Amino acid sequence: MRRINASIAFDKRLWREDIAGSKAHVAMLRDQSIIPAVDAASIIDGLDRIAAEYERDGVPEKVELEDIHMTVEQRLSELIGPAAGRLHTARSRNDQVATDFRLWVRNACQEAIDTIRALQSVLVLRAEEQIETVMPGFTHLQVAQPVSLGHHLLAYYEMLGRDRLRFADTRSRLGQCPLGAAALAGTGFPIDRDSTAAALGFDEPTANSLDSVSDRDFALDYLAAAAQSGLHLSRLAEELVIWASPSFGFVKLSDGFSTGSSIMPQKRNPDAAELVRGHSGRIIGAMMSLMVTMKGLPLAYSKDMQDDKEPVFEARDLMILSLEAIGGMIETIEFVPERMRAAAEQGYSTATDLADWLVREADVPFREAHHITGRAVKLAEEQGRGLADLSLAELQRIDARIDERVYDVLGVEASMNSRTSYGGTAPARVREQIAAAKKALGL
C-alpha cells in the first residue's frame, strides 16, 4: 500500500512551490486570527529552514511520508514541535497540491517561452548568413522551386513563435488560485482567499471549490503546447537527418553534435536530431496519458490525479533538452551551399519560371504555358540536361514564342530573386523578415 500510494519520488520537485504555498497560507491564518501569531512566526521560520535544507541537501524520500506535503509537514514538526500541527488548519492536500502544481506550471511556461526564444535567436542569426544561399524547396520531398536557405530556416522561427504564444496563453489562464477550496467544499474558517491568491502572484481566487481541486486543464494546456512544440522540433530534426545524409550532403554536422559508429569509422550520425524526433513522440504520449487519466474522473479529487505530475515533468524535461540540443546543432552546423545549389539545378526547379515567363512575356494562358514547359522538361530529361542548357533553337521548336530573354529566368538565382511577393523567398523579402525577427527578439 505504501509503495503504490507514495508520490514523493516525483512530487518532491514541487518543494519550492509547496513551501511558498504554506507560507502564504500561514500568514493569512495569522492575519485572520485563526492561529496565534507566535505559532505563525515559528512555522514561517521553520519553513524557511526547511527550504534552506532542501536547497543544500535535496529532499529526503521516505515512502511512508507519501508525498511532498507530508514530508514538509513532518520535518516542520521535528523542527518546531506541536505548533507545526496548526499549519494544516483550513486546508487540505487537495487544494494544496492543486496550488503547488499551478505555481510550478506557471514557472514552466515562462521557462519554455525563454528557451524557445533562445532557439529562435539561433535560427535567425544562422538565417541571416544564408539569405542568398539557394537550395531546392520541396513539395512531396521532390525538388519544387529554388528557395533561400535563410527563408527555409525562418519557417521554423515562425512555428516557434506560435509555440511561444501557446505557452503564454496557457500561463494567461493560470490566474486563479485554488488555495482555500480545502478538500472539495471550502471551509468554515474565516479565511481570506484574496490575500493568499495575491501573496502567490495570482489575480484572484478560483470561484468554485469543486472545480478548484479537480481541474487539471492547466497541465493539459501545458502538455498540448509542449506536444506541438515537440512536433515542430521533430520536423526540424527530420530535416537535419535528411540533409546530413550523404545522398543529400546539404549539411555537415559538427563533431560536438554528432556521434561516430562503433564499427564504421566513416560514419557521422545525427543522433541528437534522431533523439529529438524520438522524444517528441514521448511528449505527445505524455499529453495523451494525462488526457486519458482525466477523462473518466467524477468530481472532485480522485487519487488517479496524482498521476498528473510525471507526464508533465517528463514532457518538460524532454522539451527543454530538445530545444537546447537543436539549438546546439543549428549553431554549429556547417551548410554546404554547393550541394544545395546543385540539387536545386538538378530537379528542373525553374520549370514554373519558364511557364510564368510564357504567361508574362508571350501572353500564353497559364494552362497552355504549363503544357509547353512540360515538353521542355521532357526534352531536357531525355538528354540528361538542365532547362537552361537547352538551346534557343530547341526551345523554339517546342514553342516559337520563346526568345532569348527566357534565359534570364531559367537560372536558380533568378528564380529565387523573382519571388518578391510578401512572405516570398526573394532575398529582399527575407532580409525584411530577418530585420523584423531580430527586432522582435531584441537582437
Ligand code: ARG
Ligand atoms: N499526493 C497527492 C497528489 O499528488 C496529494 C493529494 C492527496 N489527497 C488525498 N486526498 N489523498 O494528488
